Amino acid sequence: MNASGFLSQLLQLGIALLLAPLLVGWVNQCRAWLQNKSAPPLLLPYRTIRKLFLKDAVVAATASPMFRIAPYVVFAAMALAAAIVPSLATDLPFGRAADAIALVGLFALARVFLALAAMDLGTAFGTMGARREMFVGFLAEPALLMVLFTASLISGSTLLPTIVDTLAQRDLAIYPSLAFAGVAFTMVSLAENARIPVDNPATHLELTMIHEAMVLEYSARHLALIEWAAALKLFNYSCIGLALFLPFGIARGSADAAAILGATPVLIAKLALGGLALALIETLSAKMRIFRAPEFLGTAFLLGVLGMLVNLLLGS
Amino acid sequence: MARPRNLFYVGRVLFSAGALVGLLLAAVALVGMNQVPHTAVLPLGLPDLPFHLRLDALSAFFLLLLGAAAAGISIFSAGYFRASDGAAPGLLCLQYHTFLAAMAFVLIADDAFVFMIAWETMALASFFLVTTDHRLPEIRRAGFLYLLIAHIGALSILLCFGVLQGGNGDYTFGSMRSASLRGAWPSIAFLLALAGFGAKAGLLPLHVWLPEAHPAAPSPVSALMSGVMLKTAIYGLLRVTFDLLQGQLWWWGAIALVLGLVTALFGVLFATVQTDMKRLLAYSSIENIGIIVAGIGLAILFKTYGKTLLAAIALTAALYHSLNHAFFKSLLFLATGSVLHATKERSLGKLGGLIHRMPWVAWLALIGTLAIAGLPPLNGFVSEWLLLQAFLFTPSLPQSFINMLVPLAAAALVLAVALAAYVMVKFYGVVFLGRPREPNLAYARDAGRLERVALVWLAAGCVLLGLFPVQVIALLDAVNVLLIGATVYRPEAGWWLLAPIAADRASYSPAIVLVVTVVVLLLTIQVVHRLYHGRLRRGPAWDCGFPSQTSRMQDTAEGFGQPIRQIFEQFFRIERVLPTPFDAEPRYYVKAEDHFWYWLYLPIARAVDWAARRVGAIQQGRISIYLMYSFLTLLALLYFVG
Numbered sequence: 001m002n003a004s005g006f007l008s009q010l011l012q013l014g015i016a017l018l019l020a021p022l023l024v025g026w027v028n029q030c031r032a033w034l035q036n037k038s039a040p041p042l043l044l045p046y047r048t049i050r051k052l053f054l055k056d057a058v059v060a061a062t063a064s065p066m067f068r069i070a071p072y073v074v075f076a077a078m079a080l081a082a083a084i085v086p087s088l089a090t091d092l093p094f095g096r097a098a099d100a101i102a103l104v105g106l107f108a109l110a111r112v113f114l115a116l117a118a119m120d121l122g123t124a125f126g127t128m129g130a131r132r133e134m135f136v137g138f139l140a141e142p143a144l145l146m147v148l149f150t151a152s153l154i155s156g157s158t159l160l161p162t163i164v165d166t167l168a169q170r171d172l173a174i175y176p177s178l179a180f181a182g183v184a185f186t187m188v189s190l191a192e193n194a195r196i197p198v199d200n201p202a203t204h205l206e207l208t209m210i211h212e213a214m215v216l217e218y219s220a221r222h223l224a225l226i227e228w229a230a231a232l233k234l235f236n237y238s239c240i241g242l243a244l245f246l247p248f249g250i251a252r253g254s255a256d257a258a259a260i261l262g263a264t265p266v267l268i269a270k271l272a273l274g275g276l277a278l279a280l281i282e283t284l285s286a287k288m289r290i291f292r293a294p295e296f297l298g299t300a301f302l303l304g305v306l307g308m309l310v311n312l313l314l315g316s
Numbered sequence: 317m318a319r320p321r322n323l324f325y326v327g328r329v330l331f332s333a334g335a336l337v338g339l340l341l342a343a344v345a346l347v348g349m350n351q352v353p354h355t356a357v358l359p360l361g362l363p364d365l366p367f368h369l370r371l372d373a374l375s376a377f378f379l380l381l382l383g384a385a386a387a388g389i390s391i392f393s394a395g396y397f398r399a400s401d402g403a404a405p406g407l408l409c410l411q412y413h414t415f416l417a418a419m420a421f422v423l424i425a426d427d428a429f430v431f432m433i434a435w436e437t438m439a440l441a442s443f444f445l446v447t448t449d450h451r452l453p454e455i456r457r458a459g460f461l462y463l464l465i466a467h468i469g470a471l472s473i474l475l476c477f478g479v480l481q482g483g484n485g486d487y488t489f490g491s492m493r494s495a496s497l498r499g500a501w502p503s504i505a506f507l508l509a510l511a512g513f514g515a516k517a518g519l520l521p522l523h524v525w526l527p528e529a530h531p532a533a534p535s536p537v538s539a540l541m542s543g544v545m546l547k548t549a550i551y552g553l554l555r556v557t558f559d560l561l562q563g564q565l566w567w568w569g570a571i572a573l574v575l576g577l578v579t580a581l582f583g584v585l586f587a588t589v590q591t592d593m594k595r596l597l598a599y600s601s602i603e604n605i606g607i608i609v610a611g612i613g614l615a616i617l618f619k620t621y622g623k624t625l626l627a628a629i630a631l632t633a634a635l636y637h638s639l640n641h642a643f644f645k646s647l648l649f650l651a652t653g654s655v656l657h658a659t660k661e662r663s664l665g666k667l668g669g670l671i672h673r674m675p676w677v678a679w680l681a682l683i684g685t686l687a688i689a690g691l692p693p694l695n696g697f698v699s700e701w702l703l704l705q706a707f708l709f710t711p712s713l714p715q716s717f718i719n720m721l722v723p724l725a726a727a728a729l730v731l732a733v734a735l736a737a738y739v740m741v742k743f744y745g746v747v748f749l750g751r752p753r754e755p756n757l758a759y760a761r762d763a764g765r766l767e768r769v770a771l772v773w774l775a776a777g778c779v780l781l782g783l784f785p786v787q788v789i790a791l792l793d794a795v796n797v798l799l800i801g802a803t804v805y806r807p808e809a810g811w812w813l814l815a816p817i818a819a820d821r822a823s824y825s826p827a828i829v830l831v832v833t834v835v836v837l838l839l840t841i842q843v844v845h846r847l848y849h850g851r852l853r854r855g856p857a858w859d860c861g862f863p864s865q866t867s868r869m870q871d872t873a874e875g876f877g878q879p880i881r882q883i884f885e886q887f888f889r890i891e892r893v894l895p896t897p898f899d900a901e902p903r904y905y906v907k908a909e910d911h912f913w914y915w916l917y918l919p920i921a922r923a924v925d926w927a928a929r930r931v932g933a934i935q936q937g938r939i940s941i942y943l944m945y946s947f948l949t950l951l952a953l954l955y956f957v958g
Contacts, residue, residue, distance in 0.1 A: 053844065053847070053848040054848060054849075056849075056851045056852070056853055057851065057852045057853065058852075058853045058854075058855045059852055059853070059854055059855075060854070060855065060856060060857035060858075061854045061855065061856060061857075062669075062751055062857060064671045064672060064749070066671065066682075066749065072837045072840055072841055073833075073837065075836070075837075075840055076833045076834075076836040076837040076840065077833065079836045080829065080832050080833055080836060083832070094828070094832065096813065096819070096823045096825070097813070097823070097824070097825040097828035097829055097832070098692070098824060098825070098828075098829055099822050099823060099824055101701050101704055101705075101824075102692050102697075102701065102824050102829065105690070105691055105692040105697050105701075106692060106829075108689070108690075108691055108734075108737055109686075109691045109692060111737075112686065112689060112691060112737055112740075112741055115741050115745070116741060116744060116745055116749060119741075119745035119746075119749040119750055119870075119871075120671075120749045120750065121750070121751075121857045121859075122668065122669065122749070122750030122751030122857075122867055122870045123857050123858075123859040123865060123869075123870070124859060124862070124865065124869040124870065125859055125860055126859070127745070127750065127870045127871035127875075127876070128871065130741065130745060130871075131871055131875070131876050131878075131879065132879075134737070134738045134741050134742075135738070135879045135880070137734065137737070137738070138731075138734040138735050138737065138738045138880075139731075139734070141730070141734040141737075142727065142730040142731045142733075142734050145704075145730045146727060146730070149708055149723070149726065152708055153708070156709075156821060157820060157821045157822060158705070158708060158821070158822040159820065159821070159822060159823065162820055162821075204860075216858065216859065216860060217857055217858055217859070221844050221848065225840070225844070290879075291879075291882065291883070294883045301727070301731075304727075305723060305724065305727045308723040308726075308727075309720060309723055309724075312719055312720065312723065
């Protein structure tokens with residue numbers, strides 16, 4: 001690991017941390033436009049995070065240290081994931097420390113900590129949220145792994161930088177297996193990021209919420225970190241999707257700071273399109289009952305498995 | 317006779333001595349891993365049949381597992397057993413150490429006689445330990461079931477050795493290695509071994525004793541049985557399949573793979589709906605054994621097709637998972653023991669909030685929970701990572717059927733692993749987090765000093781095995797060389813980077829993951845506190861503004877498992893009593909049972925019962941009838957002789 005690689009790694013991580021709330025703001029804005037509402041300002045998520053940092057934290061009297069440590073763990077896991085996902089460049093020194101399977105493990109770590117923190121207070125909604133989150137997760141996680149496995153089989157590597165490097169090299173032919181994987185990945189991303197049709201990020205309607213039920217008790221800096229981590233998660237998933245299915249424009253080979261900054265506008269453009277697509281999906285679909293979620297995610301899982309089988313059958 | 321109180325102190329000294337012996341065993345095994353096999357012949361046993369012992373890499377690895385895990389469990393036992401716990405402490409101590417010694421002898425046995433003697437001693441000693449509280453009828457029942465299945469398994473193993481000796485009458489393992497079995501005999505030997513050792517390990521459908529025996533036994537015994545004894549069965553399976561049998565067939569691997577994965581999925585599904593914490597852990601053991609056997613199956617599959625590197629990776633994953641399971645499952649069983657002593661309660665529905673009252677146990681159990689859920693950077697993740705790598709880099713095997721099987725198997729494996737996380741969140745959240753569900757939990761006391769030492773030892777094992785996989789694999793390679801003839805350890809990748817195949821194909825570095833996570837975490841805390849502030853107020857929980865929250869509004873264990881029970885309904889036999897709106901005393905009751913009882917065991921029991929009654933018909937109780945039987949027998953014999 002050389003110094004310049006390390007610096008470009010840090011640069012990419014910094015860009016991810018900065019851009020993530022913007023993506024959330026953009027998706028919210030697009031959704032408001034599509035639904036004929038007046039849109040909130042694009043930079044609102046930043047202001048919300050700052051406002052939350054300034055507030056005094058209120059922690060329930062029955063909380064254990066688990067409750068207070070969890071937001072930091074979740075944030076750290078998501079930040080590390082942002083360092084591993086090749087969003088701007090494929091030359092990532094950290095990328096070797098954790099491959100695609102470890103990335104899924106990191107997401108699971110964040111999920112488990114958030115669920116445990118939600119159960120910590122012993123409130124009815126907290127435990128309900130934890131149960132539902134784990135319920136969605138136990139199908140979403142295998143489905144995500146199947147998608148990543150399909151891509152790994154194509155490139156013969158589970159290292160995300162290598163996968164993306166391989167996929168970026170190809171001429172624009174469509175891999176049949178990746179088509180299945182792409183659909184599966186979209187479904188998983190919706191579920192994992194608490195989006196309609198599985199969850200609704202804009203609701204606090206008690207009986208339908210999943211993610212929001214878990215973080216109900218958080219306030220101030222803890223909530224800010226969780227919101228930021230959720231934004232990072234959306235950013236990470238978007239970047240995984242873009243890197244796997246639309247890898248053009250990414251800085252390949254040994255990238256210096258200039259190459260990374262050069263790749264940034266392309267990424268922003270792609271994220272803008274992706275965010276628009278997400279807002280469109282959210283506008284066009286209705287929230288499902290919680291017990292329809294297994295069908296939805298089971299479909300994603302089977303599509304992922306199908307992608308792997310197609311890959312083995314056709315060799316592409 | 318000494319008074320029980322003295323015996324208690326003797327127990328404390330003896331258990332500590334046992335822990336030291338465990339450490340010594342582990343040290344010996346560590347040295348023995350990379351040396352040429354040592355053999356010894358003890359002049360014990362029947363005339364002309366001395367005991368043959370041998371320590372090779374495979375034995376040494378499992379001895380290391382035994383010693384390291386048993387050291388922790390023995391220290392815990394030294395602080396755990398009280399005079400009021402059922403059997404007399406002296407007797408308990410004797411049974412416990414007999415059990416340990418028998419397991420050690422199983423691992424170093426070099427002929428079938430020693431193996432079977434040690435195996436049976438192990439089964440009997442553990443039977444007496446399981447039935448420590450033999451005054452309770454359900455514990456006697458659990459003990460009987462355990463004994464029965466242990467003997468079905470032992471019978472199968474005995475037959476397996478009978479096949480393996482190949483007709484030359486020499487039951488040493490050395491001669492079995494050189495015996496050339498023809499035709500279907502190797503396959504028969506393998507299937508007998510799979511059934512026999514599977515019964516001990518808890519493979520489907522012989523798993524039914526596990527969820528009965530583990531809750532019945534005292535917690536250190538559960539830890540020993542689940543953490544170590546199940547691994548002796550894995551050892552036996554490996555010994556027979558890879559060492560005593562020369563050459564394997566591909567379909568053995570396919571059978572083991574499918575059986576292992578079905579067991580894993582079955583175990584974890586049942587773990588989600590359990591309401592007794594030790595039963596939950598017992599089902600989780602079934603799941604982990606399934607994963608290990610799936611790894612062994614994959615190793616057989618790859619080996620028969622000459623992919624030795626992948627076979628070695630799969631085998632490494634299986635061995636690594638065995639070691640991991642010994643640590644985290646022992647840790648969790650011991651933690652349940654502390655909880656049980658502090659609260660007198662095993663039912664998840666009556667626990668909760670213990671992190672406030674028992675911080676040591678709770679935080680150490682958290683490490684075990686995260687490890688068993690397969691989360692980086694702890695040890696459970698490493699073995700699952702290795703196994704998934706082995707699945708993923710299945711290059712085109714010659715049979716397309718197998719090629720199709722492998723991704724499906726990988727899918728089943730990740731499903732089991734993801735469900736394990738669900739189970740562990742349920743276990744930890746319900747026991748340690750939330751608010752106490754019963755008022756008496758407010759008086760729970762944390763574990764004693766010796767118990768803490770034991771828990772710290774096992775938790776440290778989970779962390780270190782997770783952080784230094786390269787070093788562990790370097791150690792495991794001796795077994796790979798012995799059984800597969802390939803190595804996984806790649807020194808050129810560096811001490812911190814696990815890259816078993818090639819550096820550009822897959823790599824994982826738990827140390828870096830941990831360091832970066834911790835650095836980011838500390839930086840975030842510092843930045844947030846410096847840049848803004850760290851002010852904190854305490855208040856009541858908000859919970860959407862609902863007033864009068866009680867601790868009974870939290871999810872119970874049933875509630876947490878309910879979604880899984882609902883979507884996998886057909887896998888359970890569900891008995892449910894729902895109250896009607898007009899009940900004066902509404903009661904809700906749900907029980908999820910195993911179909912195997914009704915599909916397999918009860919019919920067999922009925923058939924045995926029926927046959928016994930038919931045989932009973934010849935028992936007339938009149939002496940003339942019996943004389944006639946003797947006469948007829950004599951006639952028949954005369955006919956055959958003449």
